[in-house]
Amino acid sequence: MTHKLQFPADFIWGVATSAYQIEGSPLADGAAPSNWHRFCRVPGAVLNGDTGDIACDHYRRWADDVKLMKELGLKAYRFSIAWSRILPNGQGKPNEKGLDFYRNLVDALVANDIEPFVTLHHWDLPIALDDLGGWANRDAAHWFADYAHLMFRTLEGRVQHWTTLNEPWVIMDAGYMHGVHPPGLRSLEKAPVAAHNLLRGHGLAVQAFRADGKGQIGLVVNLEPKYAASNGPEDAAALARAHAYMNRQFLDPVFLGAYPDELAEIFGHDWPRFPEDDLKLIREPIDFLGINYYTRSVVRSDPTAAPLCASPVAQTGAEHTEMKWEVFPAGLKSCLLWVKRRYGDIPLYITENGAAFADPEPKNGRLEDPRRVDYFRTHLRAAHEALQQGANLKGYFAWSLVDNFEWSCGFARRFGLVHVDYATQKRTPKDSASFYRQVIESNGEEI
Numbered sequence: 001m002t003h004k005l006q007f008p009a010d011f012i013w014g015v016a017t018s019a020y021q022i023e024g025s026p027l028a029d030g031a032a033p034s035n036w037h038r039f040c041r042v043p044g045a046v047l048n049g050d051t052g053d054i055a056c057d058h059y060r061r062w063a064d065d066v067k068l069m070k071e072l073g074l075k076a077y078r079f080s081i082a083w084s085r086i087l088p089n090g091q092g093k094p095n096e097k098g099l100d101f102y103r104n105l106v107d108a109l110v111a112n113d114i115e116p117f118v119t120l121h122h123w124d125l126p127i128a129l130d131d132l133g134g135w136a137n138r139d140a141a142h143w144f145a146d147y148a149h150l151m152f153r154t155l156e157g158r159v160q161h162w163t164t165l166n167e168p169w170v171i172m173d174a175g176y177m178h179g180v181h182p183p184g185l186r187s188l189e190k191a192p193v194a195a196h197n198l199l200r201g202h203g204l205a206v207q208a209f210r211a212d213g214k215g216q217i218g219l220v221v222n223l224e225p226k227y228a229a230s231n232g233p234e235d236a237a238a239l240a241r242a243h244a245y246m247n248r249q250f251l252d253p254v255f256l257g258a259y260p261d262e263l264a265e266i267f268g269h270d271w272p273r274f275p276e277d278d279l280k281l282i283r284e285p286i287d288f289l290g291i292n293y294y295t296r297s298v299v300r301s302d303p304t305a306a307p308l309c310a311s312p313v314a315q316t317g318a319e320h321t322e323m324k325w326e327v328f329p330a331g332l333k334s335c336l337l338w339v340k341r342r343y344g345d346i347p348l349y350i351t352e353n354g355a356a357f358a359d360p361e362p363k364n365g366r367l368e369d370p371r372r373v374d375y376f377r378t379h380l381r382a383a384h385e386a387l388q389q390g391a392n393l394k395g396y397f398a399w400s401l402v403d404n405f406e407w408s409c410g411f412a413r414r415f416g417l418v419h420v421d422y423a424t425q426k427r428t429p430k431d432s433a434s435f436y437r438q439v440i441e442s443n444g445e446e447i
């Protein structure tokens with residue numbers, strides 16, 4: 001049964017991808033290896049030993065993929081730029097062929113009335129910078145700002161919506177706390193330093209944009225609402241720590257100019273003293289916030305799970321995706337309203353929302369993915385409820401356009417609206433792509 005939902009007339013409907021997950025050709029035309037190019041080659045780092053060497057071959061098939069986006073009726077396309085194509089050494093002399101790839105992609109999008117939303121950094125760092133300590137090196141903020149400034153000038157007038165970082169929390173948590181992403185560290189000392197330098201880089205890039213950019217700039221964070229497993233005080237305290245660590249760690253500094261107190265408790269003597277000027281820089285005002293939403297978590301106090309001392313409680317009765325993430329649409333609504341309550345009326349975009357399910361193979365040019373259709377339907381309804389309750393929501397980007405390289409899960413998890421046969425690179429729109437096209441055509445009425 002469809003509901004007649006009214007979204008704002010200027011609501012932006014798009015899809016999202018990222019460079020390393022779809023492009024392939026990581027070393028083509030002067031590009032240098034990224035940290036993910038190297039990390040994939042660490043035995044055991046990625047399921048089945050998958051790499052982004054080919055991925056969806058988008059670097060070569062970009063023109064056909066833009067045609068596909070047009071056929072799907074998309075109004076916007078969120079993608080990221082591979083820093084190591086632009087500045088092979090991470091800094092210094094630009095690689096013109098790398099710049100040309102993104103100039104051509106953006107021109108094709110604009111020619112097809114598809115609004116480009118550009119993410120400057122979606123986890124793939126040039127290895128030259130990784131070798132200098134990556135985000136744990138205080139200079140990383142300046143390397144990033146210089147790269148950002150170059151891109152602002154290169155795409156000036158063609159791109160109106162920029163975001164600095166994609167999910168700095170994942171870079172910090174997966175790369176520096178748990179070692180499951182590059183640089184593969186498990187360091188209570190380096191993790192908060194990396195997080196802080198990511199935020200400094202964000203702030204410096206926003207300053208560069210204010211001086212020399214056109215359009216709007218924002219930040220993209222992943223938010224995961226936390227629910228206490230019981231009403232007891234220990235679980236309440238565990239919830240506060242988990243919420244501060246994942247959801248407030250980056251937004252409090254950006255919007256309130258201070259880190260959550262819980263972080264000093266979590267990191268203990270490893271929690272650094274940050275210069276006041278840094279917090280002032282990080283608070284450089286932004287024009288919008290991107291929220292990536294996938295799921296919620298229910299947490300309990302767990303003294304054995306240092307340093308957070310909070311552990312997730314499996315919701316066995318609920319529906320889960322192939323990522324083992326609970327399907328919980330109400331969490332999207334609560335995220336949007338929480339941001340407005342805590343940080344004010346900043347314009348919001350849902351910059352990623354989607355699900356991996358065990359899709360069947362395409363048959364006669366069709367692929368039925370009813371669970372993904374239902375995931376989008378229930379989450380779009382939740383987004384609409386948030387809008388009705390005052391969320392300043394400006395757009396929605398489905399994750400993802402195509403099945404792609406799902407980081408440490410490799411190609412074993414499929415999030416795409418469009419199926420990719422990796423042996424042939426044939427694209428097959430799934431039923432969810434048809435559903436989304438109707439949503440866009442009706443501006444949300446047919447949900």
Ligand SMILES: N=[N+]=NCCCCNC(=O)[C@@H]1[C@H]2[C@H](O)[C@@H](O)[C@H](O)[C@@H](CO)[C@@H]12
Binds near residue numbers: 294325407
């Ligand atoms: N437990 N748990 N909770 C959920 C935590 C989610 C953190 N990961 C993300 O949000 C990543 C984001 C990324 O931008 C994209 O590059 C990834 O392909 C998608 C899908 O994985 C999502």
